Amino acid sequence: MAGTTLRDVAKRAGVSIRTVSNVVNGSVPVSDELRTRVQAALEELDYRPNLVARNLRRGRTGMIALVVPELDVPYFAELAREVITAARAHGYVVMLDQTDGDGERERELLGRESRATMFDGLLLSPLTISAEELRSRTNRVPVVLLGEHIFNGDFHHVAIDNIAAAREATEHLLSLGRRRIAAIGDQPYSTGETAQLRTIGYRQALERAGVPVDEGLIVPTSRFHRHFGAEAMERLLALPQPPDAIFCYNDLLAIGAMHALTRAGVRIPDDIAVIGVDGIQEGRYSSPALTTVAPDKARIARTAVGTLIAVIDGTAPPPAESKAPYRLVVRESTAGHAAPARPR
Amino acid sequence: MAGTTLRDVAKRAGVSIRTVSNVVNGSVPVSDELRTRVQAALEELDYRPNLVARNLRRGRTGMIALVVPELDVPYFAELAREVITAARAHGYVVMLDQTDGDGERERELLGRESRATMFDGLLLSPLTISAEELRSRTNRVPVVLLGEHIFNGDFHHVAIDNIAAAREATEHLLSLGRRRIAAIGDQPYSTGETAQLRTIGYRQALERAGVPVDEGLIVPTSRFHRHFGAEAMERLLALPQPPDAIFCYNDLLAIGAMHALTRAGVRIPDDIAVIGVDGIQEGRYSSPALTTVAPDKARIARTAVGTLIAVIDGTAPPPAESKAPYRLVVRESTAGHAAPARPR
DNA sequence: CCCGGGTATTGCATCGTTGCAAAAGGCACC
DNA sequence: GGTGCCTTTTGCAACGATGCAATACCCGGG
Numbered sequence: 001m002a003g004t005t006l007r008d009v010a011k012r013a014g015v016s017i018r019t020v021s022n023v024v025n026g027s028v029p030v031s032d033e034l035r036t037r038v039q040a041a042l043e044e045l046d047y048r049p050n051l052v053a054r055n056l057r058r059g060r061t062g063m064i065a066l067v068v069p070e071l072d073v074p075y076f077a078e079l080a081r082e083v084i085t086a087a088r089a090h091g092y093v094v095m096l097d098q099t100d101g102d103g104e105r106e107r108e109l110l111g112r113e114s115r116a117t118m119f120d121g122l123l124l125s126p127l128t129i130s131a132e133e134l135r136s137r138t139n140r141v142p143v144v145l146l147g148e149h150i151f152n153g154d155f156h157h158v159a160i161d162n163i164a165a166a167r168e169a170t171e172h173l174l175s176l177g178r179r180r181i182a183a184i185g186d187q188p189y190s191t192g193e194t195a196q197l198r199t200i201g202y203r204q205a206l207e208r209a210g211v212p213v214d215e216g217l218i219v220p221t222s223r224f225h226r227h228f229g230a231e232a233m234e235r236l237l238a239l240p241q242p243p244d245a246i247f248c249y250n251d252l253l254a255i256g257a258m259h260a261l262t263r264a265g266v267r268i269p270d271d272i273a274v275i276g277v278d279g280i281q282e283g284r285y286s287s288p289a290l291t292t293v294a295p296d297k298a299r300i301a302r303t304a305v306g307t308l309i310a311v312i313d314g315t316a317p318p319p320a321e322s323k324a325p326y327r328l329v330v331r332e333s334t335a336g337h338a339a340p341a342r343p344r
Numbered sequence: 345m346a347g348t349t350l351r352d353v354a355k356r357a358g359v360s361i362r363t364v365s366n367v368v369n370g371s372v373p374v375s376d377e378l379r380t381r382v383q384a385a386l387e388e389l390d391y392r393p394n395l396v397a398r399n400l401r402r403g404r405t406g407m408i409a410l411v412v413p414e415l416d417v418p419y420f421a422e423l424a425r426e427v428i429t430a431a432r433a434h435g436y437v438v439m440l441d442q443t444d445g446d447g448e449r450e451r452e453l454l455g456r457e458s459r460a461t462m463f464d465g466l467l468l469s470p471l472t473i474s475a476e477e478l479r480s481r482t483n484r485v486p487v488v489l490l491g492e493h494i495f496n497g498d499f500h501h502v503a504i505d506n507i508a509a510a511r512e513a514t515e516h517l518l519s520l521g522r523r524r525i526a527a528i529g530d531q532p533y534s535t536g537e538t539a540q541l542r543t544i545g546y547r548q549a550l551e552r553a554g555v556p557v558d559e560g561l562i563v564p565t566s567r568f569h570r571h572f573g574a575e576a577m578e579r580l581l582a583l584p585q586p587p588d589a590i591f592c593y594n595d596l597l598a599i600g601a602m603h604a605l606t607r608a609g610v611r612i613p614d615d616i617a618v619i620g621v622d623g624i625q626e627g628r629y630s631s632p633a634l635t636t637v638a639p640d641k642a643r644i645a646r647t648a649v650g651t652l653i654a655v656i657d658g659t660a661p662p663p664a665e666s667k668a669p670y671r672l673v674v675r676e677s678t679a680g681h682a683a684p685a686r687p688r
Numbered sequence: 689c690c691c692g693g694g695t696a697t698t699g700c701a702t703c704g705t706t707g708c709a710a711a712a713g714g715c716a717c718c
Numbered sequence: 719g720g721t722g723c724c725t726t727t728t729g730c731a732a733c734g735a736t737g738c739a740a741t742a743c744c745c746g747g748g
Contacts, residue, residue: 003461003484005734016698021736031696051462052400053734056703061396062459063439070425072625077421081414084442093459095407096440098428115406115437117347118395140347226629259629281416285570285603287631349704360728365706375726397704400733691748698741703734711728718721 004045013041024049064308065119066094067109068146069101069127073224074280075250075297076125079146082301083123090309095119101223103128103191110134116141121308128191142311144304148194156311156319158304160295160326162194166201167208169247169275169293172328174209176273178245181206182217184232184257185224185249195220198249198277217243224249229256237264244272245334251276251283251292258286258333273334279326288332295326348389357385368393408652409463410438411453412490413445413471417568418624419594419641420469423490426645427467434653439463445567447472447535454478460485465652472535486655488648492538500655500663502648504639504670506538510545511552513591513619513637516672518553520617522589525550526561528576528601529568529593539564542593542621561587565597573600581608588616589678595620595627598634602677606631617678623670632676639670 006024010017015034022028023038024047030038041047055061066083068076084094095118099105106129108114116122121142126134134143135154144156173181183202187195199218206213219235221228229248233256236243248254254276258268266272268288276283279294303322310316350368354361359378366372367382368391374382385391399405410427412420428438439462443449450473452458460466465486470478478487479498488500517525527546531539543562550557563579565572573592577600580587592598598620602612610616612632620627623638647666654660 003734007734017734018698018736019696022697025736029696034697048458048461050400050734051459052396052405053703054736055462056394056396056400056705056733057735057737059703061462063462071415071428072418072422072425074416074418074421074626077418078416080440081416081442084415084440093439093441095437096424096428097437098425114392115395117392118399118407226625230629255629259631259633262631281570282418282626285574285599287603287606289603347704351704361704362706362728363726366727369706373726378727394704397733398706400703400735401705401707403733689748692746694743694745696741696743698739700738700740702737705733707732708730709728710730711726713724713726715724716722718719 003050004047005050006047009038009041009045009047012045013038060120060312061118062092063095063119064092064121064123064305065097065116066123066125067097067099067106068125069099071096071098073252074282075252075278078280079297079301082298083305086298086301086305090305092120092305092309099127101127107133120312123304123308142308144308144311146300146304148197153319153321156307156316156322158300158307158322158324160300160324162197163201163204165277165293165295165326166198166247166249167205168201168328169277170202170205171209172291172330172334173245173247173273173275174205174211176245176269176334178273179211180214180217180241180243181211181245181247182219182236182243183247183249184219184221184229184236184253186218186220187222188220195249202247221249221253224252226252226256226259229253230260231256233257233260234264237261237266242272245269246272246274248274248276251278251280251290254290254292254333255282255286258288258290262287269332269334275334279329283331286333291331291334292329293326294329296324300324347394348391349394350391353382353385353389353391356389357382404464404656405462406436407439407463408436408465408467408649409441409460410467410469411441411443411450412469413443415440415442417596418626419596419622422624423641423645426642427649430642430645430649434649436464436649436653443471445471451477464656467648467652486652488652488655490644490648492541497663497665500651500660500666502644502651502666502668504644504668506541507545507548509621509637509639509670510542510591510593511549512545512672513621514546514549515553516635516674516678517589517591517617517619518549518555520589520613520678522617523555524558524561524585524587525555525589525591526563526580526587527591527593528563528565528573528580528597530562530564531566532564539593546591565593568594568596570596570600570603573597574604575600577601577604578608581605581610586616589613590616590618592618592620595622595624595634595636598636598677599626599630602630602632602634613676613678619678623673627675630677635675635678636673637670638673639668644668 006017006020009020020038022030023035087094123144125146148159148162186199219232254274276290276292279292283290283292350361350364353364364382366374431438467488469490492503492506530543563576598618620634620636623636627634627636
């Protein structure tokens with residue numbers, strides 16, 4: 001049951017434990033004769049270093065944790081993939097955990113009995129936890145935050161400019177000549193910072209264009225899932241004067257909204273144009289294909305991982321906010337059925 | 345930098361290290377007086393147990409690894425979510441890794457320098473690695489395999505009955521009166537075991553119904569992504585006599601195929617009916633909503649995690665194949681536009 | 689033949705925790 | 719008052735690896 005240890009190999013090769021260690025690590029020179037003998041013993045006994053022991057001794061585990069609300073939300077899955085790739089490039093592996101958007105779960109993560117001590121650092125996509133709590137709880141575990149959640153400079157933080165992104169999305173709809181533009185996804189309560197920023201951007205665009213804001217066209221949703229997008233859309237369709245375009249705060253809401261529109265026989269984009277945010281792969285193959293504001297996930301992941309590792313190594317500058325790039329990807333849901341499908 | 349240790353707390357409370365440990369673990373009785381004093385010291389110094397040290401001492405890490413080809417493939421993301429939930433119920437956390445379907449990466453996972461020793465067990469969804477390699481490389485690391493990949497009883501293994509599932513999918517299309525049924529997703533080469541099983545089921549259904557198999561309607565795809573589904577569909581549409589139904593080997597292929605159909609102006613299901621496999625959430629909100637054979641992912645996850653932990657604890661029966669349940673979920677892509685959208 | 693200087697090898701301590709078993713303390717009973 | 723038993727507390731060793739510094743070895747030069 002127990003694995004082979006350095007001691008076993010040493011005994012077998014007739015050398016000291018330390019010499020075997022030297023052969024394994026290659027840091028200290030070892031004579032050809034002994035190296036050969038030791039390597040043979042390593043092979044024969046199929047030695048694998050016990051990483052737990054190594055980690056204890058070295059004081060580092062080579063693991064970082066990525067904590068997201070839900071893994072089966074495509075944005076997070078796609079981001080996770082990029083984070084894993086970025087971390088691997090630095091020799092780190094990634095432990096994934098999901099909080100289900102449950103504040104309790106987020107707090108537990110940082111609590112007394114948390115596993116946080118097993119990781120060299122934490123990438124956190126916080127949903128409900130406050131800056132205050134975070135500050136008081138993360139005792140010198142390096143942390144980098146992902147996504148907007150208003151923070152005051154205590155933490156490194158990687159996100160897109162949500163206000164600008166929302167403004168550009170709305171401006172795109174305005175540029176099509178639409179004037180009754182609805183917004184789906186506001187969260188006007190304490191933990192909906194990201195949503196609130198997007199609402200600000202939406203208002204800015206309308207105001208700049210001189211279009212009055214109709215508060216009835218701003219539909220809040222409790223979460224950013226397809227189902228709530230469909231529900232909100234149905235409510236909007238029931239209005240005496242329905243909108244002619246929809247800005248959804250993420251792609252899942254948009255896909256739900258389009259589902260409701262299609263079922264209701266409304267033509268997209270002819271009757272109502274739809275735009276989302278996130279740039280998930282799903283939107284490329286939806287019918288119609290979804291126009292979206294796509295954050296550069298690979299860039300976000302690289303920046304976040306790079307920053308986290310700098311914090312771990314103690315070479316990081318003081319905490320700062322890093323704005324990640326994004327781009328508008330125009331597809332059928334705002335541009336008619338002309339755009340060709342693109343291969344992956 | 346270094347965290348507070350038991351030694352620090354002990355010094356502060358004026359007791360032995362061991363007593364502090366007893367208070368922290370609660371396993372051994374401690375007098376009220378000392379407990380109070382120790383707890384105060386724990387609070388003041390904000391002690392967090394060093395899990396790496398604890399793991400080394402206990403010989404267990406409480407971590408299992410889940411290795412999948414790609415995290416941003418919805419099926420795996422959804423499965424991962426269930427695995428994390430199931431593992432948590434047993435007090436385990438899950439480390440996620442992806443191999444990108446790269447055999448090298450899979451092999452590296454089990455090699456000399458792998459991190460496998462950090463985990464109590466491995467859940468592996470192998471894509472290209474062979475049973476032979478696996479057997480020779482996994483030295484007493486408990487392993488449970490997910491998904492079909494032909495194995496000969498050396499490993500615990502959780503999967504649906506792919507032949508039966510494919511047969512039922514095809515039979516569903518037959519029951520609609522369709523006779524020219526195409527199959528998208530065959531992989532007639534060494535590492536495409538899952539696909540090959542589905543092809544067998546497809547053939548069985550046709551044969552039982554007395555429908556001759558048209559080899560030209562079986563379209564292989566290198567991978568199970570939306571893009572390849574669309575590509576395959578285009579090829580089928582170019583046939584002199586196109587099919588009237590499509591069995592796609594997974595939902596992503598089906599969504600790609602539907603995308604191509606919609607662009608080509610083909611009506612679904614009126615002209616061509618489409619069915620997939622996997623039961624991913626995306627299919628509920630696609631236009632049209634996708635009929636699918638949905639494996640019970642929660643059940644798969646619970647069974648796999650439960651089995652793995654049994655292996656870890658040494659209480660597992662000998663390796664066996666465990667067949668997970670699945671069900672046919674009929675939606676618009678085979679049943680017209682009658683089915684109501686269901687909330688999540 | 690002895691010594692200096694470089695390289696190769698080794699022993700010891702340590703990372704922070706827990707298992708084990710012995711020591712210390714308290715109490716009741718003879 | 720001494721003995722034995724039970725409870726609480728403690729010391730020591732160990733998990734398996736690596737950092738440090740001391741030792742052993744080898745060679746050339748005086």
